[in-house]
Amino acid sequence: MKLILLGAPGAGKGTQAEKIIDKYKIPQISTGDILRENVKNQTELGLKAKEYMEKGELVPDDVIIGIIKDRLAKDDCRNGYILDGFPRTIPQAEALTEALKPDKIDKVIFINVSDDVVIERLSLRRVCKNCGAIYHMKYNPPKEEGVCDKCGGEVYQRDDDKEETIKNRLKVYREQTEPLVKYYSDSGLLVEIDGTKSVDEIANDIDSVLSKIGGN
Numbered sequence: 001m002k003l004i005l006l007g008a009p010g011a012g013k014g015t016q017a018e019k020i021i022d023k024y025k026i027p028q029i030s031t032g033d034i035l036r037e038n039v040k041n042q043t044e045l046g047l048k049a050k051e052y053m054e055k056g057e058l059v060p061d062d063v064i065i066g067i068i069k070d071r072l073a074k075d076d077c078r079n080g081y082i083l084d085g086f087p088r089t090i091p092q093a094e095a096l097t098e099a100l101k102p103d104k105i106d107k108v109i110f111i112n113v114s115d116d117v118v119i120e121r122l123s124l125r126r127v128c129k130n131c132g133a134i135y136h137m138k139y140n141p142p143k144e145e146g147v148c149d150k151c152g153g154e155v156y157q158r159d160d161d162k163e164e165t166i167k168n169r170l171k172v173y174r175e176q177t178e179p180l181v182k183y184y185s186d187s188g189l190l191v192e193i194d195g196t197k198s199v200d201e202i203a204n205d206i207d208s209v210l211s212k213i214g215g216n
């Protein structure tokens with residue numbers, strides 16, 4: 001099963017990907033996570049990506065497309081995967097379509113939310129530095145402040161979850177990523193999910209879409 005999770009920053013892509021990987025045993029490929037890991041390890045890629053990420057801008061297409069092609073060639077992708085945060089521009093989507101030929105993506109799950117919801121979700125989001133578990137200080141706080149329930153790691157606020165950067169990420173999303181809704185709708189792959197529901201309700205809605213795909 002090859003899936004794309006599409007949606008604004010903070011729509012809940014990572015939250016839902018955690019649930020899908022548990023149930024369907026396919027890897028989550030998050031370009032944001034790959035980039036953050038490189039920033040943490042101060043690799044050449046990380047140093048380059050940091051400049052863009054701090055401002056809420058997109059990392060250039062050629063860099064991201066190279067990362068994804070390498071990642072999809074790994075063994076664990078043979079039975080499928082969930083792409084979270086990729087593609088984010090039309091050239092990225094076209095490069096993916098080309099790279100997969102003659103195969104193709106099974107479904108694009110578009111989690112639709114308004115800007116107000118995004119701002120509330122991202123400004124109160126906290127993430128585990130160690131295992132990546134996602135929390136929200138109002139809806140799903142860690143039991144002990146600053147400590148991950150799952151692994152005991154440090155729970156922190158992402159640098160790009162500050163208000164000014166969130167606003168720019170949203171602007172970039174509307175300009176560069178939202179056109180993908182039409183792109184995948186025209187190709188008959190898009191399923192729209194109401195992202196304003198609760199985490200479990202959205203997971204059920206996605207599950208009923210995925211259960212109809214069948215096979216890997």
Ligand code: AP5
Pocket residue numbers: 007008009010011012013014015016030031032033035052053054056057058059060064084085086087088092121122124125126134135136137139140160169195196197198199202
């Ligand atoms: P990335 O890490 O991909 O960030 P993003 O797309 O902005 O998405 P987020 O991780 O912020 O949000 P999400 O939808 O996963 O929401 P979450 O589940 O955490 O990218 C970061 C940066 O890397 C980009 O800005 C760019 O610079 C670069 N980059 C990455 N990919 C790139 C690409 N392909 N091309 C170029 N550049 C790229 O949920 C958010 C919060 O809401 C959490 O607190 C959660 O607990 C809560 N929540 C979730 N669902 C619900 C719900 N239903 N009800 C209540 N609360 C909820």
